[in-house]
Amino acid sequence: MRYVDPVRNPYAPGAGQRPPELAGRDRELQVFDVVLERVARGRPERSLMLTGLRGVGKTVLLNTLRSQAIGRLWGTGKIEARPDQSLRRPVSAALHMAVRELAPHHRAPDRIDDFLGVLKAFALRANSANAKLRDRWQPGIDVPARAGRADSGDIEIDLVELFSDAASVATDVGTGIALFIDEMQDLGPEDISALCAACHELSQLGAPLIVVGAGLPHLPAVLSAAKSYSERLFRYQRIDRLDRLSADQALGAPASREEVEYEQKALDLLYEKSGGYPYFVQAYGKATWDHAPRSPVTAEDVRVAAPEAEAELAVGFFGSRYERATPAEREYMRAMAALSASEPTDDMDAAVPTAEIAKQLERKPASLSPARDALIKKGLIYSGERGTVAFTVPHFGRYLRTVG
């Protein structure tokens, strides 16, 4: 009989927390390996876009893909997009990082300095003409700015020039540059449009620079609203909940490294509770481990621990998001929750027609548009199909129904 040591609890619920075992993502990792190889050889390849609900593991996967690229001596940089923030500054910082990673493999330091000069000129454009001197941003690049390239002020033109110059530095060393963008749905329309144009241009040139994005399920709609050809430009990969086998692996593999086992019935119940959503797998796994006195872990251990997992999710996963909503927005979401309960697929928190929400709240549909748009902007709901909305947070409808 083995004691389950709480100090050795391996599970990691939390945004962007690296899981002890990255389960069920082999296909995505393989696809990316091929992409890296093809791009480095100048073969035509589409940029990748990972989409999925909150807590399915997009950020973690993005970070893993980044390590994969670094492993192949690529230059990499990462951005987390924010609403109302322009792309210019974060792109400068990310490409600066990427080129610094490449520099040690490069034989001609002046080529790096040339690029950094262009990058600085691009970055300095982030300062609007009338910004006060002390508010001006100083990119931490120690070469003089080189005027005349990537500094027109038109983000589309500038990104194309900047990306192709960055790519040519990578060509010199025989690898590539990968730019990772998390929460990509939050980029403004102008920036999205410019990014699409730059990716389009670069792939036509066979230049080794790719953008790897991650975002909520409506990211494809955001991209195609900006540029109609974006559907052909990107390869979308839906990141979803784990199937039973992968969920068992996510729990079982780290446990067995600590010589802890689960009874089959414990795994059955854990899957029923988590629905295979990675965040929930980690949360229930962690609480169960803390409560289980000995290995093998039983279904009873899971049952005893579940309320603690649920209490933690209520605060850290659901509550923190709910609090971002105004009273009117909360009312809107409650109506959604009530309506999605009447669907047969309760667990899925099915999409709800906006017309039904208006009826439920006895309001005119147009009067609810501000609440709906604000909730989309806050990333709490999304509109996958025209005229419907759904929660971006799995099990959110159920949560709202239980808090009453």
Ligand SMILES: Nc1ncnc2c1ncn2[C@@H]1O[C@H](COP(=O)(O)OP(=O)(O)OP(=O)(O)O)[C@@H](O)[C@H]1O
């Ligand atoms: N493949 C996986 N196997 C096991 N656990 C995972 C896996 N992917 C992610 N997790 C766990 O799930 C949780 C959420 O991961 P992550 O923050 O990457 O999700 P996300 O999709 O980026 O969510 P959000 O949309 O809120 O940013 C983390 O605790 C992480 O450890």
Ligand SMILES: [Mg+2]
């Ligand atoms: Mg994330």
